[in-house]
Amino acid sequence: MAERRPRSEKTVASGETVDIPRGFTTKDFTALRAYMQRIQPAIIARTYYDPDEDPHAATPGAMERYLTGMLDTLVQLALAHGSTALPEHLRASIRQHGQPKLTAVTFRMVTEAAQLAAAAPHPDHAIGAWLRPRLARRLTGEGIATLGELVAFCNRRGPSWWRSIPRIGRGRARAIVSWLCKQQASLQLTVEIDIDSEERDGVPLATDEVVEVVPESHIDGGASWEKKRLTLAPLERLSVPHALSGAHGENRLSAFCYIQANHDLDAVRAYLNRFRDQPKTLRAYTKELERFLLWAVVLRGKALSDLRVDDCEAYKEFLKKTDPRFVGERFARHSPRWRPFAVTADGSAVLSADSQRYAIRVLRGAFAWLVDVRYLAGNPWRAVNDPVVIKRASAMKIECALPADLWHKLRNELDVRSKEAGATQWRAVRAAILLMGDSGLRREEVAKARREDLSPSFYGTLERPVWELTVVGKRLRERIVPVSPATLDALHAHWADRRKSFDVVDGDSAPSGPLVAPVIIPWTDAARRRHRKAEGCDALPVSEAGYTADALNRLIGRMLNELVETMDALDLGDRMRLGRANAHAFRHTFGTQSVADEVPVDVVQKVLGHASLQTTTIYVQAEKQRVLEELAGYYARLASNPTRP
Incomplete structure (x- = not known):
């Protein structure tokens, strides 16, 4: 109130x-x-x-x-x-x-x-004291009771905060935000600059600009109620003061440099440009380098080309206990709320020892390249040891793999739900899960798999037809995986939902397109930017770009949660296992189930695309089972004869 x-x-x-x-x-x-x-x-x-x-x-x-x-x-x-x-x-x-x-x-x-x-608004004031009743009721219906909660909701959701609230359009939303901006001093709360900004191609114009970051000591907190806040920005929008740009860094090599780099940002971008054809690697390396660069400029007050071994050791300690101002919830990179470190699922921001070691190795490799191209004179990371990590018994966590009985229950339930009218998402999820669970594909490989790469195998027969799919996996390794009859049936049903022919028809060109794709695209600017409409299609929009790996993972996770809540054939243990499962669990399910059914390990290795046979042997449970059974017998004999010497 x-x-x-x-x-x-x-x-x-x-x-x-x-x-x-x-x-x-x-x-x-x-x-x-x-x-x-x-x-x-x-x-x-x-x-x-x-x-x-x-x-x-x-x-x-x-x-x-x-x-x-x-x-x-x-x-x-x-x-x-x-x-x-x-x-x-x-x-x-x-x-x-x-x-x-x-x-x-x-x-x-x-x-x-x-x-x-005139009364001054206060964060604890009910929104009904300041806004009209109908508007206040719509906001309180979303759990927004006070002015402070309204500001927090807007900042958390960004410029599209109003879309989830019924009957509040862009005009009313801008009027509300305009009033909140005028009351910032009274509320002693900050409304982010992009909340009321016009957008172009989905990006707020207020944030589509270069941001200069400065050392912490140069930041002015502004009004007494404003907190001292660090100015941080991702690499693509980042600028640093000339004194910290590295244009005249102490570690710069005076000899001829192989790259055209006037300062540290140019050099970092030149290094990352090497991975432009490897999006996952590029994303991971960009994250580590921009974290280190922001730490060096903002907290250390130095340019990258001025850093020495003691600075690198300080950053190693920083990774163990991250500054809270560098941490935040996940936001788009153009958002002013973006932070280099994201809060983890358990609410913490502490990197694991493995993640710390990975960061150090990425930075050491990047500095080694800068030395090789004669931008830097030396690599201070060579004198820094990797963080100590525990060597795991297994490099991969295969505990999320589904046991055989649960896997069969899930397949049967997907078959049943896919036959219901209007179950287009179930049919898409069924096709994706079977591609992972029967062919061992990664979610990225499912997202990129295309119809033109799927064909009947030369080694199949009329009695036992075999189809094969060519995919490009990790490290751009191409491999051929078999596709089960159940997966083919699921793909036929999914393509029928998309109103496309899956089979080659006489006189027509071979079908093409992503194997799994959204059936209906929401009619919003953001959705239309992400997907292209099928040419000449007079029905609902159909994507020709397919799912992204993350979108496919979210879809599968959402449908699995629904199964956990509504599937009758599950006991408590099954619900717990299925609730912990994600898209990658079905790849592990293929590995464990195929090896348990005595498929040769080298065959499973080739299907999964493992570089080493040793990696595939983690699915072999026989040795672990024998060890446990032998020791269980020993414990039983010891308990039955305690006087035995």
Whole structure:
């Protein structure tokens, strides 16, 4: 609930002594303006107030008394604090009519002179005290009860914060944000700059610009209520002061440099350009280098080409305990709320020892390349040891693989749900899961798999037809994997939903396109930017770009959660296993189930695309089972004969 408005001293405006509230909101001023325009109090109460939260709006009489009392208070303040002409006009009007008769101009002058009566918004105030009832009800329906919660909601969701709230369009949203921006000093809260920014191609114009980051010691906190906040930006929008650019770094090599780099940012971008055809590697290396660069400039106050071994050791310690100002929730890279480190699922921001070691090795490799191209004179990371990590018994966590009985239950349930009318998402998920669970594909490989790379195998027969799919996996290694009849059936059904022919028809060209793709694309600017419509399709939009790996993972996760909640054939253990499963679990399921069914390990290795046979042997459970069974027998014999020497 909002704080109660403070009450004024007793005032006399029309011969009657009354207690009048002194803290009026913008909503009150709007209602009074409507009253001065002779709008009925009942309409004013219904339009601007909620009787449950505003008792003075319960009846037309109470509403009129409240408004006349408010007018009296404002007139008294105008008499005391207005210009010379205004009090004289008001006194003459009171003598003639018994009360002030205000025109539109004099009413505006009264409200301007009566700003002493305006209440300052507070983060704990209920939104119903400042916004109209219908708007307030829609916001509270989304769990937004106070002004502080509204600012936090806008900042958390970004420029499209209003899309999840029913019947609040772009116009109302901009009006709300505009008012919040004007009240920042009173609320002592900051509304991010991109919340009210116009967009171009989905990117707020306010954030589509280069950001210069400066050392922590140069940052001014601004107003007393503003926190000292670091200016951080991702590599593509990053700029640094000339003194910290590395243009004259101590570690710069004076000899001829093989790359055209005037400063450290140029050199880093030249290094990352080597991985432009490896998007996953490029994304991972960019993350580590921009983290290190921001730390060096903002917290260390040095350029990359000025860093020595002790600086590298300091960054190694920084990774163990990250500065909270470098950490935040996941946001788009163009958002001012973006931070180099993301909060993990458990709410912490601590990198694992493996992640710390990975970061150090990436930086050591990047600096080694800069030395090789003669940009740097030496590599300080060569003198820094890797963080100590525990050598795991298994490099991969295959515990998420589904046991045989649960895998069969899941397949049967997917078959049943895919036969229902309108189950287009179930049919898409079934095709994707079977590509992973029967052919051992990674989610990235499923997202990139195309129909033109799938064909009947030369080694198949009429009785046992075999299809093979050519995929490009990790490190750009091409391999051929078999595709099961169940997967082919799922793909046929999914392509029928997309209104495309899966099989080659006489006289037609061979079908092409992603094996798994969205059937319906939402009619929004963002969706249309991500996907292309099929040419000549007179039905709903169909994507020719397919799913991204992350989108496919989210879709599978959402459908698995629904199965956990609604599937009848599951016991408690099955629900727990299925609830922990993700898209990659089905690749591990293929490995464990095929090896358990005595498929040769070298065959499984080739299907999975493992570079080493040793990696594939983690799916062999026989040795582990034999060790446990032998020791269990030993423990039993020891317990039955405790006196045995």
